[in-house]
Amino acid sequence: MDFKLSEEHLMIQQAARDFAQNECLPGVIERDEKMKFPYEQIVKLADLGFLGMMVDPNYGGSGLDTISYVLAMEEISKVDASVSVCMSVNNSLVCWGIEKYGTEEQKQKYLIPLAQGKKDEALFTGAFLLSEPEAGSDATSQRTTAEDKGDYYLLNGTKNWITNGGTASVYLVMAQTDYSKGAKGITTFIVEKNWPGVVVGGKENKLGIRASDTHTIMFNDVRVPKENRIGEEGFGFKFAMKTLAGGRIGIASQALGIASGAYERALNYSKTRKAFGTEIMNHQTIAFKLADMATRIEAARSLCLKAAWDKDQDRDYTFSSSMAKVYASETAMWTTIEAVQIHGGYGYVKEYHVERLMRDAKITQIYEGTSEVQRIVISREILK
Numbered sequence: 001m002d003f004k005l006s007e008e009h010l011m012i013q014q015a016a017r018d019f020a021q022n023e024c025l026p027g028v029i030e031r032d033e034k035m036k037f038p039y040e041q042i043v044k045l046a047d048l049g050f051l052g053m054m055v056d057p058n059y060g061g062s063g064l065d066t067i068s069y070v071l072a073m074e075e076i077s078k079v080d081a082s083v084s085v086c087m088s089v090n091n092s093l094v095c096w097g098i099e100k101y102g103t104e105e106q107k108q109k110y111l112i113p114l115a116q117g118k119k120d121e122a123l124f125t126g127a128f129l130l131s132e133p134e135a136g137s138d139a140t141s142q143r144t145t146a147e148d149k150g151d152y153y154l155l156n157g158t159k160n161w162i163t164n165g166g167t168a169s170v171y172l173v174m175a176q177t178d179y180s181k182g183a184k185g186i187t188t189f190i191v192e193k194n195w196p197g198v199v200v201g202g203k204e205n206k207l208g209i210r211a212s213d214t215h216t217i218m219f220n221d222v223r224v225p226k227e228n229r230i231g232e233e234g235f236g237f238k239f240a241m242k243t244l245a246g247g248r249i250g251i252a253s254q255a256l257g258i259a260s261g262a263y264e265r266a267l268n269y270s271k272t273r274k275a276f277g278t279e280i281m282n283h284q285t286i287a288f289k290l291a292d293m294a295t296r297i298e299a300a301r302s303l304c305l306k307a308a309w310d311k312d313q314d315r316d317y318t319f320s321s322s323m324a325k326v327y328a329s330e331t332a333m334w335t336t337i338e339a340v341q342i343h344g345g346y347g348y349v350k351e352y353h354v355e356r357l358m359r360d361a362k363i364t365q366i367y368e369g370t371s372e373v374q375r376i377v378i379s380r381e382i383l384k
Contacts, residue, residue: 046117077257082211094126165215186236208359
């Protein structure tokens, strides 16, 4: 068992750290306040090869392992989780899903520009459309339909809480092709945003990750060519669950980064802020908080890297990714609250960043499978 990162891993980690500090930190508070999409930062992520980190170089990707992805996600999330969630969706859900299950034609047409993050010099990213107004944790209750019309499907329905919804060029859409079969009647399609009948709703005004664009997407008689179906009819629910298992590694890494960022700020603050004649780090109450933060973050990091290792070794990572996500997300929430507490009144104002990290942390307990859903997955595994 070797806990040492390779030279390549250290290089990726440093590149992500430099990007976060030099490109993401300037303007991060303003982007949060104004819900301004980090367009320039995402374009630069594409230039770094971070939008298709794990994609085969033959399809425009960087060909890196999942451990590299975890390291990069953590560093970027320390500074701006709105940037990292855009990166996570494109990597874990969209690129991975098409590379794993798409046809060669779909890979040539969609995966290459998605992995490169650009097409004809314009930003080109993807979004994953599973959630609906009546289908959140119960993803089997899909109301969006795709009716077989011979050469094409006619797509109708509504999807909500869609990350990258307004900026993505293509959507992976789960829809019912046969209601009578329930979950086995769900099918996945690649849908281009500029097709007739695709309507993008307004940007959601969110508690956290406010700069990322989250939208409701509506489909009104959208014609989807047969060649844009991923897999056979009825494969969609399995596709979604397999894809989300990998996506949870990305969100666990995001949560880890949010926690790490809050801890580092609290640690640095404790070394300069004085109370009762000494730096507050010298008070046992603060020192013990920092000790607990460091311990929980290290445990979360180990779970994230274990899940990434399982995926890279072609082992079943459903169990380990659920453990990583539930523990890292709850660590992020707890750590950010404690970071605000250590900062005292200063923690409540925007310029010290920790209040934003606290708001960003909450969503990691909800999207790509709530903490409750993760516990269902884990308990089923240990009780079977």
